[in-house]
Every structure is written in C-alpha cells, then in structure tokens.
Amino acid sequence: xxxxxxxxxxxxxxxxxxxxxxxxxxxxxxxxxxxxxxxxxxxxxxxxxxxxxxxxxxxxxxxxxxxxxxxxxxxxxxxxxxxxxxxxxxxxxxxxxxxxxxxxxxxxxxxxxxxxxxxxxxxxxxxxxxxxxxxxxxxxxxxxxxxxxxxxxxxxxxxxxxxxxxxxxxxxxxxxxxxxxxxxxxxxxxxxxxxxxxxxxxxxxxxxxxxxxxxxxxxxxxxxxxxxxxxxxxxxxxxxxxxxxxxxxxxxxxxxxxxxxxxxxxxxxxxxxxxxxxxxxxxxxxxxxxxxxxxxxxxxxxxxxxxxxxxxxxxxxxxxxxxxxxxxxxxxxxxxxxxxxxxxxxxxxxxxxxxxxxxxxxxxxxxxxxxxxxxxxxxxxxxxxxxxxxxxxxxxxxxxxxxxxxxxxxxxxxxxxxxxxxxxxxxxxxxxxxxxxxxxxxxxxxxxxxxxxxxxxxxxxxxxxxxxxxxxxxxxxxxxxxxxxxxxxxxxxxxxxxxxxxxxxxxxxxxxx
Numbered sequence: 001x002x003x004x005x006x007x008x009x010x011x012x013x014x015x016x017x018x019x020x021x022x023x024x025x026x027x028x029x030x031x032x033x034x035x036x037x038x039x040x041x042x043x044x045x046x047x048x049x050x051x052x053x054x055x056x057x058x059x060x061x062x063x064x065x066x067x068x069x070x071x072x073x074x075x076x077x078x079x080x081x082x083x084x085x086x087x088x089x090x091x092x093x094x095x096x097x098x099x100x101x102x103x104x105x106x107x108x109x110x111x112x113x114x115x116x117x118x119x120x121x122x123x124x125x126x127x128x129x130x131x132x133x134x135x136x137x138x139x140x141x142x143x144x145x146x147x148x149x150x151x152x153x154x155x156x157x158x159x160x161x162x163x164x165x166x167x168x169x170x171x172x173x174x175x176x177x178x179x180x181x182x183x184x185x186x187x188x189x190x191x192x193x194x195x196x197x198x199x200x201x202x203x204x205x206x207x208x209x210x211x212x213x214x215x216x217x218x219x220x221x222x223x224x225x226x227x228x229x230x231x232x233x234x235x236x237x238x239x240x241x242x243x244x245x246x247x248x249x250x251x252x253x254x255x256x257x258x259x260x261x262x263x264x265x266x267x268x269x270x271x272x273x274x275x276x277x278x279x280x281x282x283x284x285x286x287x288x289x290x291x292x293x294x295x296x297x298x299x300x301x302x303x304x305x306x307x308x309x310x311x312x313x314x315x316x317x318x319x320x321x322x323x324x325x326x327x328x329x330x331x332x333x334x335x336x337x338x339x340x341x342x343x344x345x346x347x348x349x350x351x352x353x354x355x356x357x358x359x360x361x362x363x364x365x366x367x368x369x370x371x372x373x374x375x376x377x378x379x380x381x382x383x384x385x386x387x388x389x390x391x392x393x394x395x396x397x398x399x400x401x402x403x404x405x406x407x408x409x410x411x412x413x414x415x416x417x418x419x420x421x422x423x424x425x426x427x428x429x430x431x432x433x434x435x436x437x438x439x440x441x442x443x444x445x446x447x448x449x450x451x452x453x454x455x456x457x458x459x460x461x462x463x464x465x466x467x468x469x470x471x472x473x474x475x476x477x478x479x480x481x482x483x484x485x486x487x488x489x490x491x492x493x494x495x496x497x498x499x500x501x502x503x504x505x506x507x508x509x510x511x512x513x
Contacts, residue, residue, distance in 0.1 A: 003088065003134070003137050003138065004145075005141075006406050010368040010371065013368045013371065014375070015088070017371070017373075018088050018127040018128070019127040021127075021376055021378060021379060022128060024380065025083075025379045033383070034078070034082070034383065037074060037383060041067065041070045041071060042071075044070075045066040046067075048066065073387070073389055074387035077387040080132040081131075082130060082382060085131050087127075088127045088128060136399055136400060140400040141403055143404070144407050147404075147407045148410050151407075154417045158416055158417065160283055160284060164280070164300060167277075167280075167300075169275050169305075171271075174268075174272070174275070178211070178268070178272070178305050180229075181228075181257070181261070184226065184228050184229045185216075185223060185261070186216070188226045189222040189223060189226055189257070192221065193208060193222070200215075210302045212301055217262065222257075224257075224258050226256065226257040227256045227257060228254050231246075231252035231253060232253060233250055233251075235252070235266070236251050241254070241256070242254045272305065273297055273301060275304065276304065284296050284300065363405075370402050371402050374399050374402060381395055401467065401472070404467070405468075408463055408464045409464070411459070412459035412460045
C-alpha cells in the first residue's frame with residue numbers, strides 16, 4: 001500500500017511526522033498515560049448519573065450503560081486511530097507527479113534534489129500509520145487528485161513573466177559587449193534614424209526602440225554600415241571589409257553590426273540566447289501560439305538586454321543607462337540624473353517580485369508544515385479528548401481540508417493564468433505581450449492590474465479560508481451527530497435499566513406488605 005504526496009517537501013515532512021507520531025504514542029503506552037482517559041470516562045459518567053433526579057432509578061445501574069458505551073468507543077478509537085498498523089517507509093510513500101506529467105510540466109523528483117540524502121537518513125527509522133489515518137490520507141489525496149485533474153491544463157503565465165524579470169546576463173564579458181554594441185551600433189543607427197526621419201508605422205517605431213531591432217538589421221544604411229569600433233577575436237580580419245583599420249597580431253577583425261548581432265554561432269544574439277533557460281523559451285513558445293520561434297526569442301532578449309535589467313548587474317558610469325546618447329556624460333548634472341535613474345530603477349525592481357508571487361510559493365510550504373503539525377498532534381488530541389468520536393471526526397475533517405487546499409490553489413493559479421491569457425495574449429506584437437503582463441500589481445498603476453490582484457488575493461486566500469471554515473463546521477457537526485446517536489442509544493438502555501429498577505422496587509414493596 002502506498003501514500004502519495006504533492007510535493008517533495010510534503011514527502012519529507014509526512015515521513016518525519018509519522019516517525020514523531022509513533023514516538024509520542026509509544027511514550028504514552030510505555031508510561032501508561034494512554035489509559036488515563038478510561039478513568040476519566042468512568043468518573044464523568046458517574047458524576048453525570050448522580051446529577052439525575054431521584055425518579056430516574058438506581059444511579060449505579062443508570063451509569064453502567066453509559067460507561068460501557070464510552071469505553072467501547074474509546075477502544076475502537078484506540079484500535080483504528082491510535083495504534084500504528086501499516087508500515088510506512090520510502091517504498092510506501094510516493095511523490096505524485098501525475099498532474100504535472102499530464103500537463104507537460106517537468107518538476108524535480110525528490111531524488112533529484114538535495115533532500116534525497118535526508119530522506120535516506122530518516123528512512124532508517126521505521127514508522128507505522130494507524131488504519132483510520134491511512135484511509136483518510138488515501139481518500140483525501142484521491143479526491144484532491146480527481147478534482148485537480150478536472151481543471152484544464154494551462155501555462156503558468158505569471159511564473160514565466162517572473163522568470164523573465166529575474167533573468168540576468170551572468171557573463172560579465174558578454175555584459176560589457178552588450179554595452180559596446182549599444183554604443184557602436186545602436187547609438188549611431190538611432191541617431192541616423194532621427195536625422196533621416198523615415199515614415200514608420202506603430203510596429204516599426206516600437207521595434208526600433210531596442211538594440212536587436214529588425215528594422216535596423218534589415219534596412220540599408222543602418223547596421224549594415226555601422227561596425228564595431230574595437231577588434232573582435234570572434235571575427236577574423238577581412239581585407240575587403242576592414243580596409244584602413246589596424247590589423248592586430250591575433251587576427252581580430254571589425255564586424256559590421258549586422259554580422260556582430262546575427263552570426264549563427266558567434267553572433268551576439270546567439271550568445272545572449274544561451275543565457276536564457278531553454279525551458280523558459282519552450283514554455284513561451286507553447287503559450288504564444290501563432291508566433292514564430294524568432295519572435296518569441298527576440299521578445300525574451302529584448303527584456304534581457306533592457307537598461308532596466310542591466311542597471312542591477314553593472315556598475316553606474318560603466319554601462320549604458322538608457323538607449324540615448326548621453327549615458328556616458330561626466331557632468332555633475334548627468335551624474336545626478338544617473339543617480340536619480342538608478343534610484344528609480346531600484347525602487348521599480350520591487351515590482352518585479354510582487355507579494356502575490358511570494359504568496360503562491362509560500363502557501364504549499366505552509367500547507368506541508370500544517371500537515372506535519374496535525375499528524376504529530378494526533379495522539380495528544382485524542383488522549384485529551386478521552387478518545388471521543390467528536391474529536392476524531394473533527395481532526396479527520398481538518399486533515400482532509402489541509403490536503404484539499406492543493407486543489408483550491410491550483411484552481412486559483414489556473415484562473416489567474418486564464419485571465420492573463422485572455423487579456424494579454426491577443427496583443428498583436430509578441431514583445432508587447434511579454435512587456436504588458438502585470439507583474440507588479442498596484443505598482444503598475446492600471447485598473448486591470450489592480451483588479452487582477454484583488455481577485456487573485458481572494459482566490460488564493462479568502463476562498464480557501466471559506467472552505468476551511470465550512471469543513472471545520474461540517475466536521476464538528478458530523479462528530480456531534482455521531483455522538484448524539486450514541487447518546488440516544490445509551491438513553492434507551494438507561495430507560496430500560498430505570499424501568500427494571502422501578503419494577504424491582506415495586507415488587508419488593510408488595511412482598512414487604
């Protein structure tokens with residue numbers, strides 16, 4: 001028999017929880033504390049019987065059925081919900097990745113993470129699971145998995161946008177080369193564009209606002225005539241191309257900007273693309289259907305080389321601060337402008353990691369720790385409640401509810417992605433689609449972003465809280481109803497005992513006469 005989990009953190013904590021749970025129960029058994037509730041049950045029912053009126057019959061006979069029913073139910077609770085029965089080890093607890101495989105999402109297995117050695121260490125200690133909690137776990141996980149499977153597959157658009165925002169050029173040499181390309185190529189071509197003043201439509205104007213502009217690459221008089229001002233070892237010196245330029249001993253040449261950017265193996269575009277996670281590109285291509293691979297890649301590179309991204313990675317005064325021509329100015333005024341720019345960009349960088357993204361990442365972790373706490377506290381909760389069915393059902397519904405939270409968060413994620421897809425995937429330009437995704441909530445300053453944050457806050461927090469409240473009430477009500485049924489059964493026994501006592505007393509009085 002197996003028990004499934006939805007994350008490797010839950011995998012680890014569940015195994016740890018049952019080991020501690022077994023230790024607590026074994027301590028209660030060894031010390032005899034597990035039997036204390038039996039005495040409490042007898043005392044409670046005896047005191048309850050003494051509170052009855054004189055017309056209820058013999059107090060001793062009245063309390064016997066109550067004590068018997070309570071003790072039998074306590075035995076049942078101990079047998080099925082306290083005594084560890086099913087062995088639990090690394091082979092019987094598994095990580096359930098069926099949903100991720102169905103939707104084509106690749107997630108790390110426990111053995112592929114740093115948790116693997118910890119699992120093996122904990123696995124040396126055996127743990128068992130009581131019958132009732134094993135069934136509750138299997139039922140709750142099965143219902144959660146079935147409900148989650150009913151949700152259609154959808155890409156996690158907000159996560160992809162956050163990955164784009166957090167992408168940086170880690171190679172410092174390549175980072176400096178981006179700055180050189182901006183100075184030697186984009187700056188001159190942009191100035192020439194302002195001088196020539198060609199008629200550009202909206203799409204061309206948008207495209208001409210970054211260093212990998214297809215307009216500058218494919219239009220004569222721009223990147224085809226501009227060149228690198230310093231020799232590049234990746235391009236050999238060409239007599240025809242590099243006439244009148246100094247030839248170095250290492251044979252480095254002076255590529256024109258179109259070559260510098262577009263060459264298949266050594267071009268700046270190819271090397272920048274290697275800095276991006278290939279899985280991110282694949283997911284973007286899967287979402288932005290109808291757009292070519294080149295369009296998706298250029299949109300991602302546009303974000304990667306944007307001044308906003310580079311301001312965090314490079315030192316002020318050493319790199320371009322914008323795509324204008326005054327980035328390297330050395331005046332006091334320009335220094336103050338750069339300081340203000342950097343300050344604004346630093347403040348704006350907080351918008352790249354909104355609280356919603358942190359909340360989404362933290363909630364499943366909190367869920368795993370809550371399940372850990374619930375499992376560890378089971379023996380003590382049942383002991384203190386004197387093994388009552390009401391307590392058992394309440395804790396059962398609580399554990400079921402904690403497992404079911406995975407479905408509500410997956411539903412909220414799907415609704416979030418679907419809203420973003422409907423609102424932003426219809427934009428004609430791929431670049432504009434990626435740039436317009438609302439990652440900063442209120443900082444975006446748009447009504448749409450604020451509404452989305454309100455809705456997602458309710459979906460991720462308020463709706464699960466409502467479900468938790470409803471299930472808590474249901475668990476308490478079910479426990480109270482079951483206990484009421486048992487009490488009604490004991491009342492009939494009490495009535496029979498009282499009736500028998502009354503008849504005996506009547507017969508005794510008649511014989512005395």
